[in-house]
Amino acid sequence: MATVTRRIGLSLGADHCWPLCYEAVMKRLDLAIPVSKKDVAKFEVERVSIEPWDLAQPVKYDVILDRITHWYPTSREWVKKAVVANDVYVLNNPWSIQACEKNTTYAAMMRLGFPVPRTWMVPPKEYEWTADLRITLKRYAKLFDVGAVGREVGFPVFIKPYDGGAWVGVTKADDEAALRTAYEGSGKRVMHVQKAVAPFDLFVRCIGLGAETRIIRYDADQPLHARYTTDRDFMPADQLQTMRDMTLTINAFFGWDFNSCEVLRQGDGLYPIDFANACPDSQVTSLHYHFPWLVKSNVKWSVYCAATKKKPNWNLDWEPFFKIAAKDIPFSEKLTQYAKIANTRLETDKYREFCDKHLRHVDEVVWEFFDTEEAKDAIRGKVAILFPPHEIEQFTEHFWAQIQKWRNEEGRPS
Numbered sequence: 001m002a003t004v005t006r007r008i009g010l011s012l013g014a015d016h017c018w019p020l021c022y023e024a025v026m027k028r029l030d031l032a033i034p035v036s037k038k039d040v041a042k043f044e045v046e047r048v049s050i051e052p053w054d055l056a057q058p059v060k061y062d063v064i065l066d067r068i069t070h071w072y073p074t075s076r077e078w079v080k081k082a083v084v085a086n087d088v089y090v091l092n093n094p095w096s097i098q099a100c101e102k103n104t105t106y107a108a109m110m111r112l113g114f115p116v117p118r119t120w121m122v123p124p125k126e127y128e129w130t131a132d133l134r135i136t137l138k139r140y141a142k143l144f145d146v147g148a149v150g151r152e153v154g155f156p157v158f159i160k161p162y163d164g165g166a167w168v169g170v171t172k173a174d175d176e177a178a179l180r181t182a183y184e185g186s187g188k189r190v191m192h193v194q195k196a197v198a199p200f201d202l203f204v205r206c207i208g209l210g211a212e213t214r215i216i217r218y219d220a221d222q223p224l225h226a227r228y229t230t231d232r233d234f235m236p237a238d239q240l241q242t243m244r245d246m247t248l249t250i251n252a253f254f255g256w257d258f259n260s261c262e263v264l265r266q267g268d269g270l271y272p273i274d275f276a277n278a279c280p281d282s283q284v285t286s287l288h289y290h291f292p293w294l295v296k297s298n299v300k301w302s303v304y305c306a307a308t309k310k311k312p313n314w315n316l317d318w319e320p321f322f323k324i325a326a327k328d329i330p331f332s333e334k335l336t337q338y339a340k341i342a343n344t345r346l347e348t349d350k351y352r353e354f355c356d357k358h359l360r361h362v363d364e365v366v367w368e369f370f371d372t373e374e375a376k377d378a379i380r381g382k383v384a385i386l387f388p389p390h391e392i393e394q395f396t397e398h399f400w401a402q403i404q405k406w407r408n409e410e411g412r413p414s
């Protein structure tokens with residue numbers, strides 16, 4: 001048998017801990033996977049550099065795990081070129097990230113019947129003035145009362161950027177006066193006014209990575225390092241299935257492999273409020289207990305994509321979803337049908353077979369890795385970036401303890 005090399009490129013920004021752990025696990029695994037009757041694949045991982053590039057240059061990677069497409073244009077355009085010209089498989093689809101903000105994802109999932117809370121968009125409060133803008137607004141912009149929008153949506157509301165992230169510019173407004181004040185302070189941002197799911201009895205985030213999902217109770221009242229809880233058994237099985245189906249549907253619809261879907265539960269209703277997180281938090285300082293799952297899922301999914309040369313998501317193809325949406329059946333039945341498309345597109349069955357056949361030892365290797373000084377150093381490095389010097393040891397030990405809790409609860413995989 002001949003040896004072929006599959007190359008995985010890490011296109012990174014400020015990420016620190018997960019790439020170190022990913023690289024270390026890949027090294028320990030030293031995979032050799034038969035990919036055809038005559039070829040065995042070895043896997044190389046490399047960090048993608050930033051430098052001038054020729055549009056006609058070949059690209060050596062089979063898969064790219066990209067983390068900067070959403071804000072760094074040089075790498076974004078390089079990644080897009082690697083897809084259109086070189087058939088590279090990229091997590092996530094860079095066009096879809098560039099084009100689909102929260103607003104588009106709300107509108108599309110509303111069409112599919114997802115119970116997204118009622119949402120309006122309002123033009124910005126302030127502008128960078130240009131000659132064309134002056135004429136445009138004079139001709140077409142209607143004076144409006146943001147308080148009336150709030151009344152239409154129904155108080156309490158959240159006013160938040162249509163393309164938001166990291167909770168920037170998010171305000172809860174209980175009445176018209178509070179909404180006006182928040183809007184006055186929103187500057188040049190284009191805002192949503194969205195009906196609050198209030199009160200809610202559970203806040204859940206479902207992280208989808210390829211065919212893998214992890215559903216976590218989220219406590220937004222905690223400081224940043226403690227928001228992902230380590231709770232278990234907080235949701236009945238049917239709701240867990242709904243969370244998984246919604247997440248995979250969103251991801252398949254937008255061609256995203258890696259995304260997180262935020263849902264608030266009120267009574268029996270599961271209301272998605274934010275699911276355009278196409279560069280989800282991957283840091284040990286947020287994920288702690290769940291961090292080994294992230295590293296493991298990243299390894300499994302990227303190796304699967306590289307080994308099988310999974311076809312890139314060139315086209316999004318929304319029609320099959322819209323056909324189901326138009327049927328006269330309850331949303332729960334539609335969701336099951338959407339999820340079937342999602343599982344086909346994400347190759348869930350094929351992926352599981354692949355993991356059973358070739359990646360059975362990954363669980364044990366990851367479990368052992370998170371007992372090493374190398375893993376602890378990666379965590380300490382991330383803590384040192386985010387925390388003041390006098391807190392580095394304390395928080396390194398804190399996150400390390402959370403990971404050891406995960407190891408103890410999992411037990412050594414057999």
Ligand SMILES: Nc1ncnc2c1ncn2[C@@H]1O[C@H](COP(=O)(O)OP(=O)(O)OP(=O)(O)O)[C@@H](O)[C@H]1O
Nearest residue numbers: 158164165166167168170194195196197220273274
């Ligand atoms: N409609 C809503 N009902 C209730 N709470 C909401 C609603 N919209 C937003 N929130 C609250 O505000 C927080 C931030 O909103 P959102 O997730 O839309 O913004 P974000 O900037 O993407 O934040 P993050 O980066 O934390 O995901 C949510 O985590 C939730 O606690």
Ligand SMILES: [Mg+2]
Nearest residue numbers: 166262273274
């Ligand atoms: Mg959010």
